[in-house]
Amino acid sequence: MQYFELASGYKMPALGLGTWQLRGSTCTKTVRTALKLGYDHIDTADVYGNHQAIRQALQGTDTDGIFITSKVWRADLHHDDLLKMGNRALSELGIDHLDLLLIHWPNRQVPIAETLAAMAEWVQQGKVRSIGASNFTIRDLQEAQQVTKVPISVNQVKFHPYNNQRDLLAYCNDHGIVVTAYSPFGNGSLVGDRKLMRIASKYDRSFAQIVLRWLVSKGVVVIPKSTNPNHLADNMDIFDWELEPQDYEAIEALDR
Ligand SMILES: NC(=O)c1ccc[n+]([C@@H]2O[C@H](COP(=O)([O-])OP(=O)(O)OC[C@H]3O[C@@H](n4cnc5c(N)ncnc54)[C@H](OP(=O)(O)O)[C@@H]3O)[C@@H](O)[C@H]2O)c1
Incomplete structure (x- = not known):
C-alpha cells in the first residue's frame, strides 16, 4: 500500500474501497472481503445509507488502522445540522472519530464559512482528523480556502481517462490538496475500452489495473468499488509496477 500525506499531517492510503450503492448484507460482505484482502481505507457517505452495514463488517477489526471517510450531504451544511449528522455517523459506524469528513457537494444556499467553522470545531474535539470537499471546482476551493481555519486536505471528484481533471489537479497540487x-x-463505462485493453494486454494486467495505476502515478487516491472478490484483489495489485511514458500519454489522450 502507498500513502499520501495530507495537509492535516495525517496519511491517507492511496487505495480505498468505494461503497456507493452497496447496502445491507452485500455491503457488509464486500467490506469484510476487502478488509481480509488488506484494504485499509473505506469510502462512504451519509447519503449512501450504509454506515451500519459497514459497522457490522468492522466488528472484530482494530479500526485504528482503517482510514474511514464519510461525507455530509448538501442539505446538512448548516452548523448544527452538520454536527448532528457527524455524531450520528460516528454512532452508526461504531467509531470515535472519522479520518476524513467531506462536504459531499457544494451548496451556495449555505455560507461555506459556517460549514467550515462547524468542521473545525469537530477537528478540535478530535471527532474528525482531516476535512475536505467533494465535487468542488477551483472557484469553490478558492472560496473555501479563504475562510477556513483548518486546511482543506482533500477534494474528491469524478476522475477517469474520459474525464481527465488536469486543471483541477494542477490547482490542488499547488495548494497541498490531495485529489481522490x-x-x-x-x-x-470504461469496461471494454479498446485502447485500455490493448495497453492492459501489453502488461498482462486488467484494464482496471491500468486505469488505477495511471491515477495513482499522478498522486491521486483511488476508491474503486467492486463486489467481486477477484476484482477487489485485482484492484489492489497496482503498486509495484509502472506504466511506460508512451502508455501513460496514450491514456491521457483518451480524455473527452
Ligand atoms: N463524491 C461523490 O459524489 C461520489 C460519486 C460517485 C462515487 N463516489 C465514490 O467512488 C466510488 C467508486 O465509484 P463508482 O461506485 O461510481 O464506480 P467505479 O468504481 O468507477 O466502477 C464500479 C464498477 O466497476 C466494476 N469493476 C470494479 N473493479 C473491476 C475490475 N477489476 N474489473 C472489471 N470491472 C470492475 C464493478 O463491477 P463488479 O462489482 O462486478 O466488480 C462496478 O460495476 C463509489 O463507490 C463511491 O464511494 C463518490
Missing part, C-alpha cells in the same frame, strides 16, 4: 478519484472506471 471517484468512479475511476466511469461507474463501469
Whole structure:
C-alpha cells in the first residue's frame, strides 16, 4: 500500500474501497472481503445509507488502522445540522472519530464559512482528523480556502481517462490538496475500452489495473468499488509496477 500525506499531517492510503450503492448484507460482505484482502481505507457517505452495514463488517477489526471517510450531504451544511449528522455517523459506524469528513457537494444556499467553522470545531474535539470537499471546482476551493481555519486536505471528484481533471489537479497540487478519484472506471463505462485493453494486454494486467495505476502515478487516491472478490484483489495489485511514458500519454489522450 502507498500513502499520501495530507495537509492535516495525517496519511491517507492511496487505495480505498468505494461503497456507493452497496447496502445491507452485500455491503457488509464486500467490506469484510476487502478488509481480509488488506484494504485499509473505506469510502462512504451519509447519503449512501450504509454506515451500519459497514459497522457490522468492522466488528472484530482494530479500526485504528482503517482510514474511514464519510461525507455530509448538501442539505446538512448548516452548523448544527452538520454536527448532528457527524455524531450520528460516528454512532452508526461504531467509531470515535472519522479520518476524513467531506462536504459531499457544494451548496451556495449555505455560507461555506459556517460549514467550515462547524468542521473545525469537530477537528478540535478530535471527532474528525482531516476535512475536505467533494465535487468542488477551483472557484469553490478558492472560496473555501479563504475562510477556513483548518486546511482543506482533500477534494474528491469524478476522475477517469474520459474525464481527465488536469486543471483541477494542477490547482490542488499547488495548494497541498490531495485529489481522490471517484468512479475511476466511469461507474463501469470504461469496461471494454479498446485502447485500455490493448495497453492492459501489453502488461498482462486488467484494464482496471491500468486505469488505477495511471491515477495513482499522478498522486491521486483511488476508491474503486467492486463486489467481486477477484476484482477487489485485482484492484489492489497496482503498486509495484509502472506504466511506460508512451502508455501513460496514450491514456491521457483518451480524455473527452
Ligand atoms: N463524491 C461523490 O459524489 C461520489 C460519486 C460517485 C462515487 N463516489 C465514490 O467512488 C466510488 C467508486 O465509484 P463508482 O461506485 O461510481 O464506480 P467505479 O468504481 O468507477 O466502477 C464500479 C464498477 O466497476 C466494476 N469493476 C470494479 N473493479 C473491476 C475490475 N477489476 N474489473 C472489471 N470491472 C470492475 C464493478 O463491477 P463488479 O462489482 O462486478 O466488480 C462496478 O460495476 C463509489 O463507490 C463511491 O464511494 C463518490
